Amino acid sequence: MGDKMGKTKRVLITGGGGLVGGRVAEHLLCSGFQVRLGTRDIKADVGRLLDVDLVAIEWSDEECLRAICQDVDVIVNAMGMNATDCAYNPAGALLVNGVYVASLLKAAIASGVKRFIHLSTAHVYASPLQGWISESTCPSNLHPYATSHRSGEDTVLWAGEQGHIEGIVLRLSNAFGRPLATRVRCWMLLVNDLCRQAVENKNLTLKGNGLQHRDFIPLSAVCGLIDRLCQVDFFRIDESRGRPSPLLNVGSGYSMSVIAMAELIQSRCKPVLGYDVGLKRQSCSNEQEGPALNYVSNHLPSLCDMESFMDEIDKLLLYCNEYFR
Template sequence: MRKVLITGGFGFLGSRIAEHLGNLGFEVSLGSRTSRLVPQSLKNCKPVITNWNDTSQLRNVCAEQDVIIHTAGMSAEDCAKDPIASFEFNCISTMKLLEACKTNVRKKFIYLSTAHVYGNPLVGKLTEDSIPRNNHPYATSHLAGEFGVNYANAKGDIEGYNLRLSNGFGTPILEEVNCWKLFVNDLCKQAVTIRELTIHSNEEQQRDFIPISNITKTIEMIIHQKNPLSQNTFNLGSGISLTLMEMAKKIQSRTNHLFRFSPEIRTNPNLKNSNGGFLEYNIDRLKTLHLADNVNFDGELDSLLLYCQNHFGTSAI
């Protein structure tokens, strides 16, 4: 049985990865800055303290692990408020973790980065060879973290991979996780609470939405690779570009399928005639290495809508 450390293990993405790997029989350590109780829904998982100011403690935590999945990081909003802190954590703490992973046995290290390194908004055809152009602290600090992974990988300290995530969505594991600012999660919550779907941005803007189930499956496939992959940086998305209106209509359709009503879609009239911009978030590198799984939008949306109904809905539905 392989042992996995997930930093940010109690976060929105970290806990979903933990659930998936725990159900597969991995021994999962959930890294957190504070002591936490592990919910019963997370099988084969235990909490561990990750003290980012104590390299010796981090080294002890990493010593028994086969795989480190680094999901801990500051949000875009927090990075904008404190750019210095964004680099101290997203870059420097990542470097500390990489240093702690150095052993005689080369560990697998998976870093969860962001598609936003390429720009804001994301437009055009974007491959892993596209030049990152986003100067926002969220993007630049993550890119610096990627450079740290690349350096450690080149030295042979780790077998390192950077995953540039597009717009993930899905059901949270922990109720206290705040994932309701995400576009899809927000609309699903609106659907069952106010029976409307209000799009606050340009409805013609294109995004690459990816169910979290696809993210967790891709990570599983990378872990199972016996030999180092020929590439170490990947665009992780669905490879399917949808406008915000197209995604809203998908949510409207799934709401009708589950609850037999169609929430009205509302848009900002001041943005109706603006150009959303073409986007192709290219995932050919994943496909070439057989690391891309079938995308199941409906399954993830149904799960998310049912979660929203159970936690936020009314008896009227």
């Protein structure tokens, strides 16, 4: 897929061994990009499944970082420490989600990379997420997962503000979907876990009452947005509204309770897997649903609809049926 000059974009994706990084790599390859996939584990299953330039990243080695940034037009940074590990090791969280981002950004600028797309999280805003949240909402979550991601975000936004590079920060909500390999650490995610349960147990079991609300987004929608941001001159996509913000909330815009998502997955099991599954949850004295969540963007149109939800769920169920039956 060429840019306005007809030149094929060369994209470096870090965190290539993860759920989002692997799916973005697969999507961009199908769109015609030249993809370099960076990972700490050069033997990662994801890299072997794709026709990419697979490179090992030594995050503390400046020369290594500069080398992997050479001849790259766009970097998609999908590398990061998850919430559980951040809580256990706050210092490590700052190192990975903050310092490593700054190191990669420095190498990107030195290597002449044009654009740096950094994937962050909606959870910088609050815990739990509730109410109306847009890019204008002030982040207040003090969990190490949130504060370390804020550190990485600020580095990217500052570099963009200074004109060193085109920096874009995407705050993702609860993305879900099939991984490229079974060993990708994604089975703790609610939707992924429930789809795996549907195959392994023929029953869906929620740990709570399922009344809390979340914003879920299919990975296909996330990949589609990143594809667009890799192609276009982002800072001119909507000149009528002025310079767009380099900070974007990326969600579906739908407020859905956990139990509603579980029921949606349950409804897809018969047509996709050929059998019905049960659904269990913990009951409580107060069965009133939790506060709605309106996770919106002031700068992006709607990224998905219910049909894309079901398509992603169906493909995830089929994936689980193939590998976990």
